[in-house]
Amino acid sequence: MGILRVKTTECRVGVVGLYNAGKTVLLTSLINHLQDHDSDRFPLGGPGTRLRKFTVLPPDPGWEPFNYTGCRDALVHGGRWPAKTRDRAQYVCRFERSDWTFSDCLLKVYDLPGERIADAAMLGRSFAAWSEHLLTVIANDTAYRTACAPFLAAVAEPGVKEGDLLRAYRLSLANLILSFKPLVSPSTFLLDVNGQPAKPDTPEALADSRFTGLAEGSQFCPLPAAVRAARPELEVVFEGRFAEYVDRVVRPAVDALKSCTSLVVLIDVTMLLAGGVGMYDDNRLILRDLLDVLNPGEHPVFGPIARGLSKVFLPHQLRPGWITRLAFVAPKLDLVHPADRDRMLGLMRRMVARYADNRDGLTFDFFNLASVVSTKPLPAEDGKRFLVGVPLRGADGKKLPPGPEQRFGVSGLPDDWPNDWAAGAFSFPEVYPRMPVRKDYPPEQVNLDRLATFVID
Ligand SMILES: Nc1nc2c(ncn2[C@@H]2O[C@H](COP(=O)(O)OP(=O)(O)OP(=O)(O)O)[C@@H](O)[C@H]2O)c(=O)[nH]1
Ligand SMILES: [Mg+2]
Structure with a gap:
């Protein structure tokens, strides 16, 4: 720690969402961008912020380490997305940022298998x-x-x-x-x-x-x-x-999430549109149950004043934790045509804003992002949307080996959720990841830097 950095600010960030929502890919890209930070490509906190002395630390007792190296290696050398998460995992690192004069940052992030959030209502x-x-x-x-x-x-x-x-x-x-x-x-x-x-x-x-x-x-x-x-x-x-x-x-799992300072909730708008109205209803219900259990917002007893004081005076390990920042994230922005990306944000807002609006002492925001940009857009033709990428599945839904880049069509996004829609009414084909092979060159991302600025506070 530098001589002026007399304290440590601990940020605990939980990432939740249904299975296959993109949690593990998001964390892999985030860690890559923090570890090999380039302020032009990932302006954390503002332009010109530099990160230094990045150190990986062991996870807390009882936690599996998040397999960052394996996930990144699968993306680069295997040309594959990381495998689905099978157990809860934690990644811990410490770094200094040039815009924090007196404090360094101890960051803990939590990755859970998406299946587990269906059990939240038990607690x-x-x-x-x-x-x-x-x-x-x-x-x-x-x-x-x-x-x-x-x-x-x-x-x-x-x-x-x-x-x-x-x-x-x-x-x-x-x-x-x-x-x-x-x-x-x-x-x-x-x-x-x-x-x-x-x-x-x-x-x-x-x-x-x-x-x-x-x-x-x-x-x-x-x-x-x-x-x-x-x-x-x-x-x-x-x-x-x-x-x-x-x-x-x-x-x-729920206790770890409750102790977080920020919660990232992934809502895969592309999957909900492709999956039909039932998928939308289910995701809303599961999120409502989860947020009821986690109860983000100002602590009813300690309140905002105690929280502010504890941040300044208490050693980081004694600092009480509860969620005061909530980020709703629509991932896989690169599977949607640029003409529709604002609509993606609007759809997510309409779906979940109420869940956050009703809570006191909670700062919340909405982000549409791509953790690993894996497509390129083409100009829309006669209202039809096309992207270029390496398709992951054939027309029969079976997995294809990686091949050359192809042009493929994607659905346009509606201004609002329809009252009813069938599974398959919208389609956003999956693609293979596009990842730089150079280990210290993080993937192209959109808005992941804005999310990181919001949650690492
Ligand atoms: N194009 C694109 N696809 C993405 C991106 N992020 C995730 N995906 C796709 O989403 C799939 C699931 O991503 P994961 O990060 O493994 O999902 P998860 O939320 O961790 O899922 P569980 O571990 O099952 O809970 C990947 O295999 C990719 O096909 C992205 O930024 N761009
Ligand atoms: Mg996962």
């Missing part, structure tokens, strides 16, 4: 309250009701055996996965505690090979009030397994 709820919450979603949504038909039939059967009930719930979860419904909870059905994801298969095979809980002998499912009243012994068993699950899977 702070009893088993009975979680059951009611989930059963209300199922009852009020045709797609959920249809997928969960086996489970709804099983709970209506008097004296149904525990094993049959659990299998019916597993079959219902499998149906949800196969109809791309993200509210799959317990999420270990989709991604187990050992990081093994469910492989595409028939609902029956998935129901027979996966567990709804920590392991085979500790499975549980929601129970309606009538079943809880008729079968109190079953409720007690499921309550115990639920509590163990919350302690092992949900609480560590």
Whole structure:
């Protein structure tokens, strides 16, 4: 630490969003830009800010290190996007910035598998309250009701055996996965505690090979009030397994996010448009549950004055943490034609602004960004939008090997979310990443520097 830098400002940044939203790619690009900082390409805080003495530190006890080197290497040498995240991970680094005279920065970032946010509603709820919450979603949504038909039939059967009930719930979860419904909870059905994801298969095979809980002998499912009243012994068993699950899977992740100073919420507008109105509704619901649990905003007891004082006087490890900055991020900007990029921002605002507006003591902002720009735009022709990139999938949806760059069409974006739209009504084809091979040359990005300026505060 320099002689004037008498203190350390600790910034803890949590990144959340549905699976495949772009969290790991965003963190990989961010770390690359901080580590190999170039103030012209990544103006952090303002033009001309220089970063120095960048040091990587080990993660906190109980955390896996975020595999930055592996992710960047996959992008560059494998020409592949990083693999999906299988466990929660943390990256810790320290650096000095020329615009902070008296303090250096200790940055901790958190990456979680997107599947886990479907469990957020478990925290702070009893088993009975979680059951009611989930059963209300199922009852009020045709797609959920249809997928969960086996489970709804099983709970209506008097004296149904525990094993049959659990299998019916597993079959219902499998149906949800196969109809791309993200509210799959317990999420270990989709991604187990050992990081093994469910492989595409028939609902029956998935129901027979996966567990709804920590392991085979500790499975549980929601129970309606009538079943809880008729079968109190079953409720007690499921309550115990639920509590163990919350302690092992949900609480560590949610506690870490709650202790963050900034939260980045990714909303993949391209995926929501391509996925249909059901995907949009599900993502809103999951985000609402997550933000209710994390409860960002000013601390009800300590308040803004104590926070300001603690920032100045307390050593960084004693500083209380709670989320006071919330960034909503629409990633993969490069998959949308430049003519539509403001619309991308507008759509995200319309979807989630209310969630932040209603909270006191919260600074929030919206960003449309590309972590790794992997396309080039072409001028729009007759209102049609074209980009150039290396396509990742063929017309049949199967993965292609990397080939030459091609021109391909992308959908235009509406000014507002339609009242209804079908899956496939919009399309934004995936492309292979474009990443400089030189290790100290970070990828081309858009607005990631603005996001970093906002959250590293
Ligand atoms: N074109 C483009 N595609 C991106 C970008 N960022 C992410 N993607 C695409 O989104 C996919 C998912 O990105 P990840 O960062 O692995 O997603 P994640 O949110 O970490 O997903 P989980 O680990 O499953 O929770 C990648 O494989 C890319 O296809 C980007 O900046 N540009
Ligand atoms: Mg990931």
